[in-house]
Each structure stands twice: as C-alpha cells, then as structure tokens.
Amino acid sequence: MNDQHPTTAVFFAMLRRDIRVARRELPFFLLRTALQPLMLMVVFGYLLPKMGMMQAGYTSTLLPGVLALSLALSAVQSVALPMVAQFGFSKEIEDRLLAPVPTRIVALELVVAGTLQGLLAGLFVLPAGRLIMGPIQGLALGNFPEIFLVMVLGAATFSALGLLIGCAISPQQIGLMFSSIIGPMIFFGCMYYPWRALDKIPFMKYAVLVNPLVYVAEGMRATLIPSIPHMDLTVVCGALVFLLALFWFFGQRGFMKRAIT
Amino acid sequence: MSTAIETRALRKIYPAPPARKRGGPRTSTFAPRTAAPPQGVRVEGGGIAALDGLDLTVEEGEFFGLLGPNGAGKTTTIGILTTRVRATSGEAFVAGKNVRTEDVAVRRRIGIVPQIPNPDRSLNAIENLIFHGAYFGIPTREAERRAMGLLEQFDIGDKAQSKVEELSGGQQQRLMIARALLHEPQVLFLDEPTVGLDPQARLALWEVLRRLHREGRTIVMTTHYMQEADELCDRLAIVDQGRLLACDSPTKLKALAPGDTRIDLTIEGDAAAAAAACRTLDGVTRVDVAATDILAYAARGGELLPALIRAVEQSGARVQNINLAKPSLESLFVSLTGRKLG
Numbered sequence: 001m002n003d004q005h006p007t008t009a010v011f012f013a014m015l016r017r018d019i020r021v022a023r024r025e026l027p028f029f030l031l032r033t034a035l036q037p038l039m040l041m042v043v044f045g046y047l048l049p050k051m052g053m054m055q056a057g058y059t060s061t062l063l064p065g066v067l068a069l070s071l072a073l074s075a076v077q078s079v080a081l082p083m084v085a086q087f088g089f090s091k092e093i094e095d096r097l098l099a100p101v102p103t104r105i106v107a108l109e110l111v112v113a114g115t116l117q118g119l120l121a122g123l124f125v126l127p128a129g130r131l132i133m134g135p136i137q138g139l140a141l142g143n144f145p146e147i148f149l150v151m152v153l154g155a156a157t158f159s160a161l162g163l164l165i166g167c168a169i170s171p172q173q174i175g176l177m178f179s180s181i182i183g184p185m186i187f188f189g190c191m192y193y194p195w196r197a198l199d200k201i202p203f204m205k206y207a208v209l210v211n212p213l214v215y216v217a218e219g220m221r222a223t224l225i226p227s228i229p230h231m232d233l234t235v236v237c238g239a240l241v242f243l244l245a246l247f248w249f250f251g252q253r254g255f256m257k258r259a260i261t
Numbered sequence: 262m263s264t265a266i267e268t269r270a271l272r273k274i275y276p277a278p279p280a281r282k283r284g285g286p287r288t289s290t291f292a293p294r295t296a297a298p299p300q301g302v303r304v305e306g307g308g309i310a311a312l313d314g315l316d317l318t319v320e321e322g323e324f325f326g327l328l329g330p331n332g333a334g335k336t337t338t339i340g341i342l343t344t345r346v347r348a349t350s351g352e353a354f355v356a357g358k359n360v361r362t363e364d365v366a367v368r369r370r371i372g373i374v375p376q377i378p379n380p381d382r383s384l385n386a387i388e389n390l391i392f393h394g395a396y397f398g399i400p401t402r403e404a405e406r407r408a409m410g411l412l413e414q415f416d417i418g419d420k421a422q423s424k425v426e427e428l429s430g431g432q433q434q435r436l437m438i439a440r441a442l443l444h445e446p447q448v449l450f451l452d453e454p455t456v457g458l459d460p461q462a463r464l465a466l467w468e469v470l471r472r473l474h475r476e477g478r479t480i481v482m483t484t485h486y487m488q489e490a491d492e493l494c495d496r497l498a499i500v501d502q503g504r505l506l507a508c509d510s511p512t513k514l515k516a517l518a519p520g521d522t523r524i525d526l527t528i529e530g531d532a533a534a535a536a537a538a539c540r541t542l543d544g545v546t547r548v549d550v551a552a553t554d555i556l557a558y559a560a561r562g563g564e565l566l567p568a569l570i571r572a573v574e575q576s577g578a579r580v581q582n583i584n585l586a587k588p589s590l591e592s593l594f595v596s597l598t599g600r601k602l603g
Contacts, residue, residue, distance in 0.1 A: 009398055010396050013395035020384070021383040090382060091379035092379055092382055092383075094375065094379050095379065095380075095381060095389075095393055096396065098343065098371075099396035100365050100366070100369035100396070100398075101396075102365060260345060261275075261340070261346050
C-alpha cells in the first residue's frame with residue numbers, strides 16, 4: 001500500500017470533480033450568477049440614463065459595483081449552498097471527508113473551487129458590462145494584473161466566507177442567509193455608490209467597513225474607473241487579505257467541527 | 262492471524278444538548294447540527310455517554326457484527342473507527358494504525374458503507390467510483406476498469422452511466438459497497454446496511470456480503486436485526502448503552518441464552534405486582550418487568566401458561582396479550598438487558 005500517495009494529487013482530484021460538475025451545470029451557473037448583475041446593468045446603465053432619470057456618470061460608478069457583486073455572490077454561493085445541503089441532508093461530502101488526506105485539505109479545495117467560480121462569474125460579467133454600458137476607462141491591458149489581483153482576492157475572500165456560512169447554518173436557514181447576510185451586504189456594500197461619497201455621513205462611512213463587499217467594489221472602482229474617488233488599492237488589498245485569513249481561520253475551524261465530532 | 266481492529270477502554274461522551282430555548286437567535290442559528298441527538302447514558306457533568314469503556318478485538322478476515330438496539334453506541338463505534346468521531350478517551354487501532362494520530366493512514370485502509378446511501382449526486386454511477394478512486398490515488402483508467410468490474414459483480418453494470426437518483430434503494434446501497442471496495446480496503450465497515458431495503462434486496466445484499474467474506478475480507482457490520490447477525494457473522498458483540506455485554510460466535514452466544522422459554526405477558530394493571538405474583542409459581546425461573554410487559558422464564562413454558570394467567574388475575578391485573586419466545590439471540594439480549602430489542 002502506498003502511503004506516500006501525495007495530498008496534492010487528492011486535492012486536484014477533488015478540484016477536477018468540482019470542475020466536472022461546474023462544467024455540466026455551466027448554463028445554470030451563468031444564469032444564477034449573471035442574471036441579476038445583467039438586469040442591474042440594463043436598468044441602471046441603459047434604461048434609466050436613456051430616460052434621463054439618472055445623472056450621466058452613474059453608470060461608471062455602478063459597473064465596478066455590479067462586477068464586485070457578481071463575483072462575490074457567485075463565490076460565496078458556490079461554496080455555501082452545496083455545503084449546507086451536503087452536510088445537512090445528502091451527506092454527499094462524506095466520501096471526500098473519508099479520503100486519505102488531512103480534513104483541512106477538503107475545506108481548502110472547496111475554497112479554491114469557489115474562488116475559481118467567482119472569477120469565472122467576474123470574467124463573464126466584465127465583457128457583458130462593456131457591451132451594455134460602453135467603454136470602461138481602466139479596461140486596458142496594462143491594468144490587467146491589478147484588476148486580476150482584486151478579482152482573485154475578492155473571490156477568495158467570499159469563497160472563504162462561504163465556507164464559514166456553509167458550516168454555520170442548517171438547511172432550513174438558507175433563506176435566512178439571503179435575507180440577513182447577503183441582503184444587507186449588497187445594500188451597504190458600496191455597490192450602488194462609491195465609498196468616498198459616504199464622506200457626508202461619517203457614521204455610515206466607518207460602519208460599512210466591516211462589509212467585505214466594500215473592498216471588492218472599491219478595488220474594482222480603483223482599477224476600472226480610477227477617475228472616481230476611491231479607496232486606496234493597497235488598503236483594499238490589505239483588507240481583503242486580512243478578511244480572507246479571518247474567514248479561512250473560522251471557516252476551517254467550523255468545517256473541522258462538523259467533519260469530526 | 263493478525264488483528265484488524267482493537268479498541269481499549271473506548272469512551273465517547275457527547276456534551277448534553279442545550280436546553281431548547283424558543284426563538285433565541287443564537288440557538289437557532291448555531292444549533293447543534295448532528296443528524297440525531299446523541300443517545301446514551303447521562304454521566305456526571307451533564308454529558309451523554311454514547312460509549313462507556315468499550316474493548317473490542319477483531320481478527321483479520323473475520324465477519325464481525327455489532328448488535329444492539331438504536332442508541333447502543335454502534336454508530337459511534339463505527340464513527341470512531343472510521344476517524345469521523347473523536348473518542349473522549351481510550352484508544353482504537355484499525356489495521357495497526359491509531360485512529361487519532363494516524364487518521365489519514367487509517368482512512369487509506371478502510372472502506373465504509375453508510376447507513377443511508379450518500380452517493381455524489383452531481384456525478385453518475387461510474388463517475389462516483391472513478392472519482393472515489395482518484396481520491397485514493399488510483400489512475401482513471403485503472404479505476405474505470407475496477408469500477409466496471411464491481412458494477413457488473415453487483416448486477417448494476419447496466420446502470421454505469423445512470424444518474425444516482427435513477428437507482429433504486431438497493432442499487433444505491435450496492436453502489437456504495439462498490440465504492441467502498443474500489444480502493445481495496447483491508448477492513449470494510451457497514452453501518453446497518455440493510456435498513457430500509459425490501460426483503461429481496463436484503464437477501465441479495467447478504468449474498469454479496471457472504472461472497473466478500475469468503476474472499477477473505479475483514480468485515481465489521483452493525484445491525485439491530487438478530488437474524489442478520491446470526492446468519493452472517495463469525496463473531497458478535499452485543500452492545501447496549503455504550504457497553505459490551507457479550508462477545509462470541511452466534512452459536513456460543515445462543516447457548517448462553519436462558520435455556521427456558523420466555524413468556525411475554527402484556528399486562529393491564531400493576532405489572533410489578535403481577536410479576537411478584539408470578540415469581541411465587543413453581544417452575545418459573547425468573548421474572549422481569551419491562552414497562553407493561555412481564556417476561557417470565559420457564560422450562561415448560563406452554564404448560565405454565567394457565568397458572569401464570571391465574572397468578573396475574575389474582576394480583577388484580579389482566580393479561581392483554583401473550584407471546585412465547587424460544588431461546589435465541591433475542592432472548593439472550595432480553596435477558597442481558599431486561600429490554601426488548603429496537
């Protein structure tokens with residue numbers, strides 16, 4: 001019996017499984033993650049400006065927010081939703097928990113797969129946004145490393161948050177997750193408005209900083225539409241790395257508690 | 262013959278479930294999420310002992326049964342041996358590896374058939390097996406070859422490309438056995454494998470298990486069906502409330518059972534008083550009370566029946582129902598625990 005069979009091979013086998021499943025469900029995945037952002041862009045980026053009910057320039061505020069939202073939502077959902085079901089009733093995850101690897105590797109794989117799904121959603125919505133809303137100031141080849149960095153950090157942070165949520169809630173509470181966590185996160189996530197615009201409401205300006213979506217939206221703003229006042233990119237990246245570490249720490253701890261009783 | 266499994270003074274104390282508060286957001290959001298509340302005996306400090314000092318040894322190649330009612334600690338034992346449950350104290354070794362400190366090595370050496378089939382529903386039948394193989398480092402081509410072989414062997418070869426929902430309960434259970442065997446484990450664990458199967462599927466599964474046993478595999482199975490344990494196992498451990506009550510071959514265990522016929526009388530009225538009255542009869546060797554039932558043991562069971570009924574009626578109670586039981590694993594269990602099984 002080969003005891004040296006490497007952990008990385010098992011990790012990639014699990015990732016392959018997730019990719020196979022995601023590929024099979026791609027149309028539903030895109031529908032789930034992209035429909036809402038696309039509708040937002042159509043209404044706020046096309047219909048309302050056409051009607052003259054929206055200041056010109058709002059579009060460019062909104063696009064980074066929409067991108068952040070689709071990326072974050074898709075990452076958090078792709079980890080949390082299956083986990084809730086698989087731990088809660090179908091127990092499908094047990095086959096992976098019984099694989100000959102340290103249990104944390106299974107949690108890590110879930111987060112990596114979620115990050116990839118978040119990125120995929122972002123990479124789908126970005127060109128769609130360009131088509132609907134017109135040219136994007138910062139969308140230049142030279143900016144790509146920075147854009148990509150924010151996207152990766154954002155997707156990873158929300159994927160780890162998905163792990164944390166997925167461990168903490170029971171199947172009956174999925175609805176609660178949307179209304180009590182995801183909902184406020186969207187409305188106070190500086191998605192509809194830039195963070196610096198909150199200067200006039202200092203209480204809100206600092207209160208929203210606990211919301212991870214703020215950093216993803218501001219990071220997208222900083223890289224895509226740098227002319228809008230935005231949070232400094234170093235602050236954005238620092239905050240995302242910190243939140244990623246925090247969510248991973250508590251997420252994997254919750255995961256271990258559920259995996260081994 | 263070497264030892265496949267050994268446990269020493271294995272204990273598992275679950276924290277007592279918190280008193281249920283209504284509407285408290287903390288308890289509703291972060292409520293315990295175990296599928297079923299832990300069953301067992303309350304211990305000092307408010308915990309619940311699911312296992313209370315279990316010592317077991319299973320030899321290689323043995324078909325070993327863990328027999329006991331629901332809540333006896335069978336599933337907890339399997340959980341500890343398969344690294345999913347951490348023992349509060351004591352030690353357990355599977356295939357020579359410590360389940361606590363060498364959990365990865367243990368997982369590599371075991372296959373598990375769960376109580377309720379838990380196939381990966383996003384994958385079809387054969388993909389379930391191939392990916393399982395990949396988790397154990399088996400190359401795809403080899404895994405595919407083994408998977409087809411196993412599916413054929415278990416008569417679900419034609420379902421290889423089917424979604425798992427399209428498989429019947431019995432077929433899913435066989436898929437789970439195929440999955441558990443794909444990486445050729447040294448020890449196969451089955452947790453109540455025939456619960457929820459129709460009689461036909463149960464017999465088919467027994468056949469599969471007998472064949473695996475003939476091939477020399479070590480099999481550990483939990484069950485609360487006496488007949489199943491009797492028919493399949495080389496050796497049986499009877500557990501109740503986290504303790505080992507008896508452990509031997511079914512034949513020897515049955516010899517331990519009280520040699521008398523057991524007469525179960527369901528009583529309307531004061532069962533304790535009725536039992537006291539029955540104890541005074543000649544020929545009655547023992548009388549136990551289990552809720553509204555009196556369990557009387559007698560060498561000449563049938564002949565004593567009228568006298569028993571009279572004794573009960575004289576005590577002021579009435580007999581509602583009568584049942585006679587011959588010596589069996591079940592009567593042994595009842596005599597060991599004073600309770601009926603499951």
